[in-house]
Structures are given as structure tokens and as C-alpha cells.
Amino acid sequence: MVIRGRAPLRISFGGGGTDVEPFCVEQGGAIIGSTINKYAYCSIVPREDDQIIVHSLDFDMTVKYNTKENYVCDGKLDLVTAALKAMEIKKGCEVYLQCDAPAGSGLGTSSTVMVALLVAMARWKGITMDAYALADLAYQVEREDLKIDGGYQDQYASTFGGFNFIEFHGRNNVVVNPLRIKKDILNELQYNLLLCYTGGIHVSANIIRDQVSNYKKKDPFDAMCEVKALAYAMKDELLRGNFNSFGRLLDYGWKSKKRMSSKITNPQIDQLYKEAITAGALGGKLLGAGGGGYLLVYCPYNVRHKVAARLEQAGGQLAEWNFELRGAQSWIADEERWNYDTVRVQMPDKEYKFRL
Numbered sequence: 001m002v003i004r005g006r007a008p009l010r011i012s013f014g015g016g017g018t019d020v021e022p023f024c025v026e027q028g029g030a031i032i033g034s035t036i037n038k039y040a041y042c043s044i045v046p047r048e049d050d051q052i053i054v055h056s057l058d059f060d061m062t063v064k065y066n067t068k069e070n071y072v073c074d075g076k077l078d079l080v081t082a083a084l085k086a087m088e089i090k091k092g093c094e095v096y097l098q099c100d101a102p103a104g105s106g107l108g109t110s111s112t113v114m115v116a117l118l119v120a121m122a123r124w125k126g127i128t129m130d131a132y133a134l135a136d137l138a139y140q141v142e143r144e145d146l147k148i149d150g151g152y153q154d155q156y157a158s159t160f161g162g163f164n165f166i167e168f169h170g171r172n173n174v175v176v177n178p179l180r181i182k183k184d185i186l187n188e189l190q191y192n193l194l195l196c197y198t199g200g201i202h203v204s205a206n207i208i209r210d211q212v213s214n215y216k217k218k219d220p221f222d223a224m225c226e227v228k229a230l231a232y233a234m235k236d237e238l239l240r241g242n243f244n245s246f247g248r249l250l251d252y253g254w255k256s257k258k259r260m261s262s263k264i265t266n267p268q269i270d271q272l273y274k275e276a277i278t279a280g281a282l283g284g285k286l287l288g289a290g291g292g293g294y295l296l297v298y299c300p301y302n303v304r305h306k307v308a309a310r311l312e313q314a315g316g317q318l319a320e321w322n323f324e325l326r327g328a329q330s331w332i333a334d335e336e337r338w339n340y341d342t343v344r345v346q347m348p349d350k351e352y353k354f355r356l
Contacts, residue, residue, distance in 0.1 A: 005120025106288025161327025
């Protein structure tokens, strides 16, 4: 038996950074975004002994624990250590982790891995958690237990899935508003958006610490208020299907967000963005806290090919993607059904056997 958990990565359109304390507690934060068809996976294979063996397929790293010992975070796969402790795992198992995007890519990878871990462990233990409880536990483990700086959006976006407008007022005061967007609008929006890997990664906690330290300064504070207001405006324009307005608001939001911290962008990112705008894109933004990762660009259909070519010429790497409307999921795979030696099929004239 194998227990699997899967959670989708996310892209955010507006409001990024307003989900971080103390701004969201004192002013209220708001983010509009969606999950995409790139995922974090967790597979759990129960063992008969007390050993827990964790394999990170992305980092080619293996860490071993014993269920009779205390789980201690030592810098090696601490996300897993903290999840095992929070879920009170007392049975031996092997855990396999894999993610479709690298850490620091701006798609919420670490939080999504945490959600995948927790949803798989909950399935294994027979624990039922609603989406709010799962997202809140993921936030607690990552932000409070491990003390990793960051906001609320990644855990809630990955857990709920789909298009959401999420409002933040601090711990236990998050409201997820699913957006009912017409299929035609979704298809057109996806066609007009390009996802471009800049070739670099970032340490989001460092950027967020800088953002928080700037919180009381007038220009960064005003910029955060603008970013929050833009999330509301983008929600309205998206629901109405006003695509060009939506694209231009992305540009407005990117300019505002850069005022929140000097670490959010760099010359390479600025050049890529400039190339996209010169080729006809209406707007875009760097996903995540900033500093590297994926650049999201909105371009009308008639210049889409030009913008794509210009980004690649400038060193960007375009990614295939689509929206994912489902959130975190878990299931059980029966390995005994995987290893048949022979497949038989009865046709009208005779039975056929296929030895595997």
C-alpha cells in the first residue's frame, strides 16, 4: 500500500506581500490568484519497524529517523521533521518527496510541499481535516514551529485550489472566496499569459524580512496599500472579462511592489520585463516574494508569439502550464495490482495472453 498526497503550486496576480504580518493584522491583506498544474507530491510507504526514511527526489537526499526518538530539526529536510512531529507519526514508513518546480521559484514550493506532506499523513492516520484546518496547520508548522518568514497565501492557495480571492487578517482569520469565472474567460486568460523562468532562484524569507523592516516607512507602506487595492480591482476586471485592463493592472502592481523592497528585482529581471513590454505585453510581475524565479506576463493574442520569442532571446525559459481548479488531494495506491505477469483478454474467437 502507498499513500499519496498531491498539492498544486500557485501563481498570484495581485496583492502579494499584503498577507504578511504585521500588515495583514493591522491593515488587512488581500490576494487574487490561482493554482496551476504543477505539483508537490508526497508518497508514504508503511514499514513494519520503527524506522522512518525520507527521500527527497529533488535534492537526492535521504534522512532517517526513529519513531522512539524526538524529532529534532537539524537543517536537513526540516519541513518533513516538523510535519512528522505535528502529525505525531509513531509508525515506521518511507516517505518520498518530489516537486515540479525548484525551491525559490516563486510558485510557493515549500508551503506546497508542506501541504502535500500533511494531507498524505492525515490520510494515512485516518484523520479528516477540512481545507481551513489543513491550511492553518501548514501555516503553523512552517511559520511558527520552524519560524520561516513568510505570509499566509501559499498554504491556503495550495489547499483550496482554483481561482480565489483571499482576505487575511492574521491567524485564524483568513477567508477564502472562490471566484466563479466563466470557462471562456479562463481559457482566454490562460492563452494570453506566459510563464517564463528567469533562470534564478531566491530566498523568500530574506526578501520578506526586508519588506517587513520597511513596513513603517511611508513609500513602502503606501505601495503595500496600493497593491492591496489592486487585488480588488483585478478581481473585478477578471470577473467582467476585461482582459486588457487586467493586463495593465499587472503592470501597475509590479511597479508598486518594487517599491516595497529593493531586493524584489534585479537588472536581469528588469531587462526581461522590459523586453516583454517592448514586444507588446501589457503587463506582468515576478511571482513570489521577488529576487528570481518565474515571471508572469500578460500579452494580447496577436503579439503573444512576439513576446514569447523576445523573452527566449533574452535568456528566459518559457514553461508549459495551465490552470488547476482542484486543491490538495490524497489517495491510496495498491501496489499489489501493479505487478501482474500476464494480461488476458477474451475475444470472440479465442483468448489472448500477453506476458509482461
